[in-house]
Amino acid sequence: MNVREVKGTIPVRPGEGFDVGAVQRYLAEHVSGWEDGPLEVVQFPTGASNLTYLIQSGERVAVLRRPPLGPLPPKAHDMKRESSFLAHLHPVFPLAPRPLAFCDDPAVIGGPFYVMEYRPGVVLDAEFPEGVAMGMDTRAQISESFVQALVRLHAVDAEASGLMAFGHPEGFLERQVKGWIDRYHRAKTDDIPGVDRLTGWLADHVPPSPQATVIHNDYKLNNLILDQDNPTRIVAIVDWEMATVGDPLFDLGVTLSYWTQPDDPEPLQRILPTVTRYPGFYTRARLIERYAELSGRDVGGIEYYQVFAYFKLAVILQQIYVRWVRGQTRDERFxxxxxxxxVLIHHALSHIG
Incomplete structure (x- = not known):
């Protein structure tokens, strides 16, 4: 294969390149069997957080991830943590890609990065990819595979796999609520009516959490890679930067916030475009029902988690937006x-009356 011909990639955006020779030398030294020769690099354009590239040397192909450019929030975009998390998770949950190398030497590309195995396949985003059959039955089966994989992740033994070291489950949800409210205020740019009422409601209604599990923390359809020939089969789950050990219903709530459906308000569908808005995919209610059936967990209080998830997503976008306002990124998408x-703040408010 040639990475320059891989669908869904683009030439590296201006200002987001790196010293390919330095990376090639580093990988040749630190990755067993890495081939000599020039390094070819293209970029995955989607995503608004870490920068992700597809790299190739000879027949070896891998994925490189690095933090975004410019000043970053404390503890955010921790490449070492993400790489180490995958190293512990991959042996017990093979849908997590295997990391190949981590580099914290700023002399190589100016910041930390890690490289992991590449798994080719199909990604479902705003529209269906060309040449892939996606009938009604297939959409339902993809939905089922989606929720089954989440349940399997939540069944991973965090203690035995060494993943407990990556989380602090006691008081997890309370910390999340306080932390994301604080992050919003630190990144605030505009006065949005209702924010204080929303954050007050979230702080006052924190429910008790079920037993902690390994959670992805950004589990959504376009973070899954599906088999090209059988798109109902998941090949990999990607973007583990926020994964931890915590409340599994928090993970489910995040999932539901991304899963739009045909009767959602048009502004919400516009900012969260996904193929799940088409007939055949499970509704959010069906996802919740199947999760409860498969996991055995009580999901009676899931609405709180959904409201919080919309707020959390709003804060993530706000943190990116403030970087654009300050001129720390030139990416016009932001x-x-x-x-x-x-829109997300108003939608979250609509759920609390």
Missing amino acids: ATFGERVR
Whole structure:
């Protein structure tokens, strides 16, 4: 294969390149069997957090991830943690890609990065990819595979796998609520009506959490890679930067916030475009029902988690938007994130009356 011909990639965006020769030398030294020769690099354009590249040397192909450029929030975009988390998770949950190398030497590309195995396949995002059959039955089966994989992840033995070291489950949800409210205020740019009422409601209604599990913390359809020939089969789950050990219903709530459906308000569908809005995919209610059936967990209080998930997503976008406002990124995709934050805040408010 040639990475320059891989669908869904683009030439590296201006200002987001790196010293390919330095990376090639580093990988030749630190990755067993890495081939000599020039390093070919293309970029995955989706995602608004870490920068992700597809790299190739000879027949060896891998994925490189590095933090975004510019000043970053404390403890965010921790490449070492993400790589180490995958090293512990991959042996017990093979849908997590295997990391190949981590580099914290700023002399190589100016910041930390890690490289992991590449798994080719299909990604479902705003629209169906060309040449892939996606009938009604297939959409339902993809939905089922999606929720089954989440249940399997939540069944991983965090203690035996060494993953407990990556989380602090006691008081997890309370910390999340306080932390994301604080993050919003630190990144605030505009006055949005209702924010204080929403954050007050979230702080006052924190439910008790079920037993902690390994959680992805950003589990959504376009973070899954599906088999090209059988898209109902998941090949890999990616983007583990926020994974931890915590409340599994928090993970489910995040999932539901991304899973739009045909009767959602048009502004929400516009800022969260996904193929799940088409007939055949499970509704959010069906996802909740299947999760409860498969996991045996009580999901009676899931609405709180959904409201919080919309707020959390708004904060994530706000943190990106403030970097654009300050001129720390030139990516024009982020210019509209202020309006997206406003839509998500209003949608979360609509759930609490």
